[in-house]
Amino acid sequence: MTSTSRPSPAQALQTAHADRTAAVQADPAEPRWLSPAEQHLWRTFMRMRQQLDAQLARQIQAESDISIADFSVLVVLTDVPDGRVRVLELARNLQWEKSRLSHHLARMVKRGLIERAECTEDGRGSFVVITDAGRRAIEAAAPRHVELVRTLFFDPLSEEQVTQLTQISERILGAMEGCPEVLPES
Amino acid sequence: MTSTSRPSPAQALQTAHADRTAAVQADPAEPRWLSPAEQHLWRTFMRMRQQLDAQLARQIQAESDISIADFSVLVVLTDVPDGRVRVLELARNLQWEKSRLSHHLARMVKRGLIERAECTEDGRGSFVVITDAGRRAIEAAAPRHVELVRTLFFDPLSEEQVTQLTQISERILGAMEGCPEVLPES
DNA sequence: CCGATCTGGATGACATGTCAACCAAAGAGG
DNA sequence: CCTCTTTGGTTGACATGTCATCCAGATCGG
Numbered sequence: 001m002t003s004t005s006r007p008s009p010a011q012a013l014q015t016a017h018a019d020r021t022a023a024v025q026a027d028p029a030e031p032r033w034l035s036p037a038e039q040h041l042w043r044t045f046m047r048m049r050q051q052l053d054a055q056l057a058r059q060i061q062a063e064s065d066i067s068i069a070d071f072s073v074l075v076v077l078t079d080v081p082d083g084r085v086r087v088l089e090l091a092r093n094l095q096w097e098k099s100r101l102s103h104h105l106a107r108m109v110k111r112g113l114i115e116r117a118e119c120t121e122d123g124r125g126s127f128v129v130i131t132d133a134g135r136r137a138i139e140a141a142a143p144r145h146v147e148l149v150r151t152l153f154f155d156p157l158s159e160e161q162v163t164q165l166t167q168i169s170e171r172i173l174g175a176m177e178g179c180p181e182v183l184p185e186s
Numbered sequence: 187m188t189s190t191s192r193p194s195p196a197q198a199l200q201t202a203h204a205d206r207t208a209a210v211q212a213d214p215a216e217p218r219w220l221s222p223a224e225q226h227l228w229r230t231f232m233r234m235r236q237q238l239d240a241q242l243a244r245q246i247q248a249e250s251d252i253s254i255a256d257f258s259v260l261v262v263l264t265d266v267p268d269g270r271v272r273v274l275e276l277a278r279n280l281q282w283e284k285s286r287l288s289h290h291l292a293r294m295v296k297r298g299l300i301e302r303a304e305c306t307e308d309g310r311g312s313f314v315v316i317t318d319a320g321r322r323a324i325e326a327a328a329p330r331h332v333e334l335v336r337t338l339f340f341d342p343l344s345e346e347q348v349t350q351l352t353q354i355s356e357r358i359l360g361a362m363e364g365c366p367e368v369l370p371e372s
Numbered sequence: 373c374c375g376a377t378c379t380g381g382a383t384g385a386c387a388t389g390t391c392a393a394c395c396a397a398a399g400a401g402g
Numbered sequence: 403c404c405t406c407t408t409t410g411g412t413t414g415a416c417a418t419g420t421c422a423t424c425c426a427g428a429t430c431g432g
Contacts, residue, residue, distance in 0.1 A: 031329040032336055041348055042335065044355040049235045050281060051362050061420095069388080088410060095236060100389055102412055107387080124397045124410045149228065150218055156361035157354060162227055164350045168343060169230040175342035176237050247390090255418080274380060286419055288382055293417080310380050310427045 052152060059148050064141035069104060070113060071145065074130060074138040077114070083130035084117065090128060113137060238338060245334050250327035255290060256299060257331065260316060260324040263300070269316040270303065276314060299323060 034042060057068045066074070076093050077083050085093075091101045105128060108114045113134035119125035157165065220228060243254045252260070262279050263269050271279075277287045291314060294300045299320035305311035343351065 031333045033332060034336070034340075037348070037352075038340055041352045041355065042339070044352060044359060047281065048355040048359045048362075051359065055362060067387085086410090091410095095233065097390075098411065099391075099413085103389075106412090119410095122398075122410075124395090126411075146219060150220070152362055153228070153358060154220075154224060156357045161350070161354050161357070162223070164347070165354050166223075166227045166230060168347050168351050169227065169234040171342045171347070172339060173230060173234045173237065176234075176241060176338055253417085272380090277380095283420075284381065285383085285421075289419075292382085305380095308380075308428075310425090312381075 055152060056145070056148060060141055060145050063144055064137065066113065066137050066141055070108060070111075071138060071141060073104065073108065073128075074113065074134055077128065077130040078135065078138060083135070084127050086119065087126055087128060108134075241338060242331070242334060246327055246331050249330055250323065252299065252323050252327055256294060256297075257324060257327055259290065259294065259314075260299065260320055263314065263316040264321065264324060269321070270313050272305065273312055273314060294320075 060066065060068050060071055072094060073090065076090055077085055087101065087105070088098070090096075090105075091098050094101070096104075105114065105116075109116065112131060115129045115131055117127040117129050119127055154162070246252065246254050246257055258280060259276065262276055263271055273287065273291070274284070276282075276291075277284050280287065282290075291300065291302075295302065298317060301315045301317055303313040303315050305313055340348070
């Protein structure tokens, strides 16, 4: 424990009223806590992305027969010429764990949005194919969804900010790929 | 259906190879699809926030006894002098649905991280109080968590980008509060 | 004071996600 | 060919989140 009094976790991460700074720290055992400006950004960012997700999920759920998870699966399937993708390819594309994907695909099959097709080249693999119902479902859901993405996400931003946010996202994403701090197995 | 061929939902939202532009559109029935640059940002942004969440969740789960959800509840509790908060206050602070919060608090009680205390001023309300075990748990988890937030989120960004992202987040958040497109009831 | 309504919160049924274990087909290496 | 390991994918148990509903205590209008 250093001589400087240690902030509570709340102060370190979340309070708006903390006025300490992330002072000079030579002690490697003491983590580099967040400065007030950083705390503010972290809070705001998390709140923003959470609200954004919630709104998008609620809207698509309320106004169509599919969930946002269904939607993203169907997007990948409609993006490929024959509406037919290997499961693993899907997993990579969506960055979902294979287990999650497997469960979700099973549910989507049950709802008639997709079907499975066996893979002749590789006996263990299998394909996922979009059904007509699936196609109809996503085509019904997409316009309102895109509209909401635009309303909530793009409309408030200037062109400059769009550029900035692109660079920022790429930066953070790049840093994570380089640093498998806790690697997901993929 | 307009005379211009309509893009697939995938093209509208997700493909990298789409080269159409969000052309002039007078038809209000046709949603304003995303331009290639916008599609790229949307994909990148979503991927970034998803990876970020996943890493943070996995790390805290793996290296401590609490989940990231537990963590955020405990953060609020440690932020207040007596470690004692009304449930509704908690819900507002976390922006969680009350149902979710209720379930989660029940689980946390079962694990001994928090306790409940009755509210004398309001017979139906109740307080949540952090226990010693809860305090110990969050204090154990916080340093590594903050460190990872710093590594993954702040370190890759320049000071300028931190400023930019703060403004961007505030903008989007502000737009959502103004627009109850699909209101959460809160 | 009394019913009508609102509010804070809990609950049950169900959808979704995670982890660990499993399994069979595919590739090594000898 | 015959093991050994890898790989693609599934499964079950369990944690978590959502929706609708319910409930008791507060509040409000008379």
